[in-house]
Amino acid sequence: xxxxxxxxxxxxxxxxxxxxxxxxxxxxxxxxxxxxxxxxxxxxxxxxxxxxxxxxxxxxxxxxxxxxxxxxxxxxxxxxxxxxxxxxxxxxxxxxxxxxxxxxxxxxxxxxxxxxxxxxxxxxxxxxxxxxxxxxxxxxxxxxxxxxxxxxxxxxxxxxxxxxxxxxxxxxxxxxxxxxxxxxxxxxxxxxxxxxxxxxxxxxxxxxxxxxxxxxxxxxxxxxxxxxxxxxxxxxxxxxxxxxxxxxxxxxxxxxxxxxxxxxxxxxxxxxxxxxxxxxxxxxxxxxxxxxxxxxxxxxxxxxxxxxxxxxxxxxxxxxxxxxxxxxxxxxxxxxxxxxxxxxxxxxxxxxxxxxxxxxxxxxxxxxxxxxxxxxxxxxxxxxxxxxxxxxxxxxxxxxxxxxxxxxxxxxxxxxxxxxxxxxxxxxxxxxxxxxxxxxxxxxxxxxxxxxxx
Amino acid sequence: xxxxxxxxxxxxxxxxxxxxxxxxxxxxxxxxxxxxxxxxxxxxxxxxxxxxxxxxxxxxxxxxxxxxxxxxxxxxxxxxxxxxxxxxxxxxxxxxxxxxxxxxxxxxxxxxxxxxxxxxxxxxxxxxxxxxxxxxxxxxxxxxxxxxxxxxxxxxxxxxxxxxxxxxxxxxxxxxxxxxxxxxxxxxxxxxxxxxxxxxxxxxxxxxxxxxxxxxxxxxxxxxxxxxxxxxxxxxxxxxxxxxxxxxxxxxxxxxxxxxxxxxxxxxxxxxxxxxxxxxxxxxxxxxxxxxxxxxxxxxxxxxxxxxxxxxxxxxxxxxxxxxxxxxxxxxxxxxxxxxx
Numbered sequence: 001x002x003x004x005x006x007x008x009x010x011x012x013x014x015x016x017x018x019x020x021x022x023x024x025x026x027x028x029x030x031x032x033x034x035x036x037x038x039x040x041x042x043x044x045x046x047x048x049x050x051x052x053x054x055x056x057x058x059x060x061x062x063x064x065x066x067x068x069x070x071x072x073x074x075x076x077x078x079x080x081x082x083x084x085x086x087x088x089x090x091x092x093x094x095x096x097x098x099x100x101x102x103x104x105x106x107x108x109x110x111x112x113x114x115x116x117x118x119x120x121x122x123x124x125x126x127x128x129x130x131x132x133x134x135x136x137x138x139x140x141x142x143x144x145x146x147x148x149x150x151x152x153x154x155x156x157x158x159x160x161x162x163x164x165x166x167x168x169x170x171x172x173x174x175x176x177x178x179x180x181x182x183x184x185x186x187x188x189x190x191x192x193x194x195x196x197x198x199x200x201x202x203x204x205x206x207x208x209x210x211x212x213x214x215x216x217x218x219x220x221x222x223x224x225x226x227x228x229x230x231x232x233x234x235x236x237x238x239x240x241x242x243x244x245x246x247x248x249x250x251x252x253x254x255x256x257x258x259x260x261x262x263x264x265x266x267x268x269x270x271x272x273x274x275x276x277x278x279x280x281x282x283x284x285x286x287x288x289x290x291x292x293x294x295x296x297x298x299x300x301x302x303x304x305x306x307x308x309x310x311x312x313x314x315x316x317x318x319x320x321x322x323x324x325x326x327x328x329x330x331x332x333x334x335x336x337x338x339x340x341x342x343x344x345x346x347x348x349x350x351x352x353x354x355x356x357x358x359x360x361x362x363x364x365x366x367x368x369x370x371x372x373x374x375x376x377x378x379x380x381x382x383x384x385x386x387x388x389x390x391x392x393x394x395x396x397x398x399x400x401x402x403x404x405x406x407x408x409x410x411x412x413x414x415x416x417x418x419x420x421x422x423x424x425x426x427x428x429x430x431x432x433x434x435x436x437x438x439x440x441x442x443x444x445x446x447x448x449x450x451x452x453x454x
Numbered sequence: 455x456x457x458x459x460x461x462x463x464x465x466x467x468x469x470x471x472x473x474x475x476x477x478x479x480x481x482x483x484x485x486x487x488x489x490x491x492x493x494x495x496x497x498x499x500x501x502x503x504x505x506x507x508x509x510x511x512x513x514x515x516x517x518x519x520x521x522x523x524x525x526x527x528x529x530x531x532x533x534x535x536x537x538x539x540x541x542x543x544x545x546x547x548x549x550x551x552x553x554x555x556x557x558x559x560x561x562x563x564x565x566x567x568x569x570x571x572x573x574x575x576x577x578x579x580x581x582x583x584x585x586x587x588x589x590x591x592x593x594x595x596x597x598x599x600x601x602x603x604x605x606x607x608x609x610x611x612x613x614x615x616x617x618x619x620x621x622x623x624x625x626x627x628x629x630x631x632x633x634x635x636x637x638x639x640x641x642x643x644x645x646x647x648x649x650x651x652x653x654x655x656x657x658x659x660x661x662x663x664x665x666x667x668x669x670x671x672x673x674x675x676x677x678x679x680x681x682x683x684x685x686x687x688x689x690x691x692x693x694x695x696x697x698x699x700x701x702x703x704x705x706x707x708x709x710x711x712x713x714x715x716x717x718x719x720x721x722x723x724x725x726x727x728x729x730x731x732x733x734x735x736x737x738x739x740x741x742x743x744x745x746x747x748x749x750x751x752x753x754x755x756x757x758x759x760x761x762x763x764x765x766x767x768x769x770x771x772x773x774x775x776x777x778x779x780x781x782x783x784x785x786x787x788x789x790x791x792x793x794x795x
Contacts (some may be wrong), residue, residue: 017470318458384785388733
């Protein structure tokens with residue numbers, strides 16, 4: 001509902017070209033199996049999972065192949081029925097090598113998915129649901145990769161009055177969540193009761209941006225009778241999908257600096273994650289695939305594909321075909337996605353999109369000269385958390401990292417990229433801030449270490 | 455697949471940009487100044503054309519040489535130095551000796567811009583620095599308004615080509631500018647004359663309509679913060695309006711104050727210069743109000759008829775401090791959060 005005086009949106013932000021038309025109408029298609037799949041043991045924030053298979057062992061699709069190591073960790077499941085060829089290092093999007101399980105599919109297997117103990121959203125206890133979500137290997141599918149079950153456990157001194165299901169998908173090019181909402185609205189509605197029960201939230205809001213009216217319609221139709229679930233359509237603006245922005249837009253509450261949505265009695269879960277919970281928990285199964293937008297001007301057969309976790313990016317791109325003038329590939333949307341350093345990186349649970357650009361897009365309309373800051377203030381007008389990127393940028397050039405953090409709230413920056421997008425001087429502000437944040441964290445860690453010694 | 459064998463580039467996000475660029479912004483400012491410049495050439499003839507060309511040439515050559523001397527790549531291509539040249543030329547009286555124009559250009563870029571580190575680092579509007587130095591050095595030439603010859607497109611006032619360091623001679627001096635006439639002789643000028651530029655004045659300041667048109671063009675393309683000119687003009691109108699209400703015989707009407715002198719050109723094209731103005735909207739409004747108040751103070755009670763130049767330079771000096779005062783409140787940094795609904 002829109003009331004007088006409060007618009008359902010947040011302040012500042014930008015309107016990049018949406019570039020979603022190529023894939024938003026494409027039905028989700030099942031992707032083929034790669035000759036070898038690599039399941040990294042760390043696809044989430046927290047401790048890597050512990051492998052429970054050995055070389056040459058045969059695994060069934062959906063079988064648990066690695067178990068959670070501690071609370072902030074999740075299980076991994078075989079994306080394919082096949083043979084474990086080896087356990088070894090695989091490149092990852094962070095640039096580091098990580099441990100992974102290499103699986104070679106059986107040719108001609110039916111690839112039936114193995115299930116487990118079903119969990120019922122009405123009768124299971126919150127604790128059972130939380131453990132089942134961890135066992136299903138579910139992490140935030142919006143890209144952050146934070147184990148979902150970990151944020152469902154509400155501390156005794158906190159409470160949740162609103163569960164926010166994030167279907168904003170504000171990143172250009174990405175339409176995976178959009179298609180999930182249109183085609184699997186029932187899964188979303190099946191997933192919400194688990195989350196409400198686990199957290200004790202009395203109501204849920206599914207937030208959808210206005211550029212996806214078909215998704216909002218499908219969701220509204222799928223709401224079960226009597227459920228305390230509403231669908232809210234928000235004006236299109238980037239970065240609406242950021243937790244802080246979305247909660248401010250929907251509820252008018254501001255998450256305190258350094259705090260969590262829980263501090264304002266809200267909890268935010270991505271819509272694809274919710275759909276996955278609704279799909280897997282009734283069968284007791286684990287994540288073995290996810291919907292990914294494969295698009296961008298350099299991709300020939302653009303679309304939304306259900307791709308096995310562990311499929312190498314190279315195999316995906318070879319299968320869909322790429323243009324000869326491909327120059328850059330990144331995972332996620334163009335605003336926050338990370339460029340891949342190696343095409344042998346496998347698809348992980350956090351991969352929302354595989355987008356490939358050609359010379360034309362990466363040339364930034366033919367002009368990449370970096371000019372000095374002319375203090376135009378466009379970045380100040382764009383920053384959704386009201387930082388002063390211009391001042392921060394000038395400090396960053398002089399390595400004044402501590403001052404950036406102490407006086408200009410550097411650590412609140414969540415790297416949405418709005419400032420860099422609008423900057424007419426083409427200053428790589430976000431990159432400066434990433435470097436600075438890392439330096440500040442390192443300094444803090446060193447300070448703590450020396451305190452311990454003393 | 456061969457295309458996947460080629461080297462892919464790794465860059466940090468975001469991978470797309472708005473396509474906005476400093477050189478495009480600057481180029482559009484130049485475009486917005488074209489009608490004003492064209493009118494000044496129409497109104498004052500050849501001398502105005504030569505003044506503008508000399509100012510631009512002096513600024514461009516100075517910047518190019520200084521870049522070269524310092525072993526930097528030349529920055530002439532970003533168009534900002536062309537704006538400096540144009541604005542300097544537009545603020546000078548027609549018929550001013552060209553060698554003075556050239557001196558002004560060298561000072562504007564050398565002292566006003568390059569000495570501080572070039573584009574983006576200059577605290578003051580370079581064109582106004584150049585003009586301020588000229589005003590202090592050659593007060594007579596900067597306030598003499600020669601009568602334009604009848605065949606203004608084919609001949610020049612003698613003063614234009616005066617030799618350097620030789621007192622220029624004027625064939626005939628025209629009437630005072632509207633502001634000077636009002637200040638020293640208590641005469642007002644018709645509003646229509648001010649709007650359409652049929653008055654005496656600096657080459658580019660006489661036609662308010664064309665200046666506003668350029669401003670609207672830039673604001674509509676989001677290449678200028680419209681808050682600054684609007685704040686300045688509203689402040690001047692309100693302040694002088696109050697004075698005029700109190701005593702209409704001593705104080706000029708707000709309309710006259712708005713349309714006379716360099717206020718329009720200064721408010722629209724110089725005070726709004728991004729480099730010298732605050733970054734936040736709130737800051738821009740404070741800055742605009744401050745300049746507006748200063749303009750009226752200097753015009754009414756100062757020793758000179760015109761105060762726009764000094765008002766903007768003072769505003770430039772205050773801009774970084776205004777920015778410090780109105781730093782936006784960062785998201786989530788409020789004292790306490792109200793909970794629940």
